[in-house]
Amino acid sequence: MYAPDRDQDLRWMQRAIDLAxxxxxxxxxxxxxxxxxxxxxxxxxxxxxxxxxxxxxAEEAALGKLPVDDPRLAGATIYSTLEPCSQRHSPRTxxxxxxxxxxxxxxxxAWREPSLFVDDCVGYExxxxxxxxxxxxxxxxxAAKDANAHLGxxx
Numbered sequence: 001m002y003a004p005d006r007d008q009d010l011r012w013m014q015r016a017i018d019l020a021x022x023x024x025x026x027x028x029x030x031x032x033x034x035x036x037x038x039x040x041x042x043x044x045x046x047x048x049x050x051x052x053x054x055x056x057x058a059e060e061a062a063l064g065k066l067p068v069d070d071p072r073l074a075g076a077t078i079y080s081t082l083e084p085c086s087q088r089h090s091p092r093t094x095x096x097x098x099x100x101x102x103x104x105x106x107x108x109x110a111w112r113e114p115s116l117f118v119d120d121c122v123g124y125e126x127x128x129x130x131x132x133x134x135x136x137x138x139x140x141x142x143a144a145k146d147a148n149a150h151l152g153x154x155x
Contacts, residue, residue, distance in 0.1 A: 001153055003122075006108065008041070009079075009108050009135060009137060010125075010137065010139075010140065011135050012035055012037055012077075012079045012108070013081070013108060013110055013140050013144075014140070015035050015043075015046070015079070016031075016032075016033035016034055016035045016046075016058075016079045016080060016081045016110075016144075017033060017081055017110070017140065017143050017144055017146075017147070018033065018069050019033025019034070019035070019046055019047070019048040019058070019081075020032050020033035020043075020048055020049070020058070020061060020081045020144065020147035021146075021147050022048050022051075023032075023049045023051075023058075023147060024049055024050050025150040026049075026050060026054070027029050027151075027152075028048070028117065028151070029049060029117070030049060030084045030113070030117075030148055031048070031050075031108045031148050031150070032048065032049045032057065032058035032059075032080060032081050032147075032149040033046070033047075033048045033049075033058050033080070033081050033147075034046065034047050034048070034058035034059045034061070034062040034072070034078060034079060034080045034081070035062065035075050035078070035079045036062050036063070036066070036077070036078050036079075036104070037076060037077045037078075037079065038072045038075065038076050039072065039075030039076065044066060044070075044072055044076060045062045045063070045065040045066050046062055046065075047059070047060070047062035047063075047064070047065065048059025048061060049061070053071060053155070055090045055092060057085060057088075057092075057095050058080060058082075058095075059078060059080055059084055059095040059098060059099060060093075060095060062078070062091070063098055063099075063102055068102075069108075070121070073102045073103050073104050074103050074104075074105070075105070076104050076105075076106070077104070077105075077107070077108060078099060078104050078106075078107050078108070079105040079108045079109075079148050080107065080108070080109050080110075081094075081109070081110045081111070081144035081147070082109065082110070082111060082112075082113055082144065083109050083121055083123045083124050084096040084098075084099055084107065084113045084123040084124075085113065085123055086121050086122045086125075086126055087121070089117070094123070095123065095135050096123035096126045096127055097126075097134070099127065100126070100127070100132070104132070105131075105132060105133060106132065106133045106134075106135070107127055107132055107133070107134045107135070108134075108135045108136075108137060109124070109134065109135070109136050110136070110137050110138070110140040110141050110143070110144035111136070111138075111141040111145060112124060112136070116138040124136075130141070135153050
């Protein structure tokens with residue numbers, strides 16, 4: 001499994017934050033960026049919310065660029081500016097379940113999902129309970145929230 005040091009985590013999360021800034025703002029959705037990094041430290045895929053479809057989540061967009069059975073996912077880390085969702089308003093699979101299904105063993109986030117669109121996001125807990133290593137980079141939470149200024153009051 002890819003086990004970068006803190007500086008590498010911060011660098012990859014900054015890449016995800018830069019992607020989140022590309023999201024078309026939507027009144028009912030977060031702007032999120034995600035990057036999947038292979039065990040060798042190379043970027044495998046990246047995506048952001050509403051990249052190709054108004055219902056796309058960042059993790060969904062990034063995972064969609066790789067084959068479902070890509071063996072590199074077994075040692076990868078996914079960086080997401082927001083906690084992977086545990087429920088969705090659309091009939092699509094929640095991102096926490098997508099990550100589990102992909103077999104990614106490590107997730108790095110900048111902040112936990114507040115109760116704005118769903119009452120109780122438990123993506124973090126679902127991942128941890130399944131044995132996934134989850135790292136939260138509190139020092140980049142404010143930068144990740146900046147892409148969501150259109151939602152107001154998230155600070």
